[in-house]
Amino acid sequence: RGGAATSGVKRSGLPKDVTIARSVFGSRRKQEAEANAAPPEDAEPDLACPPPRSRRYVPPENLSRLLKARVRALAGPALAADWRHTPLRDLGLRYNLLAQLAAELGHTVPNSQLHQMRTAQDVLNFYSIPVKDASKFDELCAADLPPNLKITWEY
Amino acid sequence: MTGRGTSSRFLASVLRNGLGRYVCQLQRLSLVFSPASPSSRGARDYVEEKVVDFARSNPGIVVYVNPKDCRGPTVVAEYLNGTVREESIANRTVEDIAQLICKLASQSGLEIIRIRKPFHTNHPSIQGQWHPFTNKPSGLGLQTLHRVNQPGFPPPE
Numbered sequence: 186r187g188g189a190a191t192s193g194v195k196r197s198g199l200p201k202d203v204t205i206a207r208s209v210f211g212s213r214r215k216q217e218a219e220a221n222a223a224p225p226e227d228a229e230p231d232l233a234c235p236p237p238r239s240r241r242y243v244p245p246e247n248l249s250r251l252l253k254a255r256v257r258a259l260a261g262p263a264l265a266a267d268w269r270h271t272p273l274r275d276l277g278l279r280y281n282l283l284a285q286l287a288a289e290l291g292h293t294v295p296n297s298q299l300h301q302m303r304t305a306q307d308v309l310n311f312y313s314i315p316v317k318d319a320s321k322f323d324e325l326c327a328a329d330l331p332p333n334l335k336i337t338w339e340y
Numbered sequence: 341m342t343g344r345g346t347s348s349r350f351l352a353s354v355l356r357n358g359l360g361r362y363v364c365q366l367q368r369l370s371l372v373f374s375p376a377s378p379s380s381r382g383a384r385d386y387v388e389e390k391v392v393d394f395a396r397s398n399p400g401i402v403v404y405v406n407p408k409d410c411r412g413p414t415v416v417a418e419y420l421n422g423t424v425r426e427e428s429i430a431n432r433t434v435e436d437i438a439q440l441i442c443k444l445a446s447q448s449g450l451e452i453i454r455i456r457k458p459f460h461t462n463h464p465s466i467q468g469q470w471h472p473f474t475n476k477p478s479g480l481g482l483q484t485l486h487r488v489n490q491p492g493f494p495p496p497e
Contacts, residue, residue, distance in 0.1 A: 321388050322375075322407070334395035336405040 242292040242316040255285055256305050269306040348454040365420050365448040368402040373413035379430040383413040386437045419449025
């Protein structure tokens, strides 16, 4: 802005080319200053804590088929007539199944519920529950609100 | 007309609302509640579940939802004639709050005080209120005293 001001003041005294050159240099200097200022600002977010991982989980369409395939692959002799009733007593089987599902679907069974996973049906029930990570207000605001409803956030 | 302790008014409507067209007299509703306190639980659930449907079905009412630190959750209703009614919704269920808000939406802004008569009309008489000279020969009141004192008065009907 200083360059533009000075070029404006001196426009009457000096020929046009010089004033144009002055303003161009002035803007270039401004851009350089901005470029120099930008990297230090960018460095700060890197040092700051990254946002926490999103806990959102949406059960996939073919969940049942996926689980069936996994259980068949891993169970071997323990497979019952209906794959859902396959007991997961064998800890190795339980671990492998749950670890593979967690890696594939991005959603892990919490430690407190591991003892509840006794048959493949329990695992199926657990993985069919969706998890939302948006708070109710965020959801409400994201949803289509009628124009006469106003929600404020001053807390 | 006994002057009682409380004020009273006559039955009235705001600009004959309902005759021909109906204009909802509630102008705006402000829901103030706390995002965490236990007394605001009903209010929070109402905001989650019911307020959007209410706003959609009443497009003439502006609904403000203000989650903030407050002494207790309240709903403030402002009417077109300037009346402001504040009701506490602390420790109430969602259905209670929904019923209350429906009631507020259907009220006009006229004061809730004793109504003197349960009826009101601008034309209390169609053919004219009776007075002692109704159904008497006209000019009766204009008789001079002289005529009155003559024999043969009043004239036979």
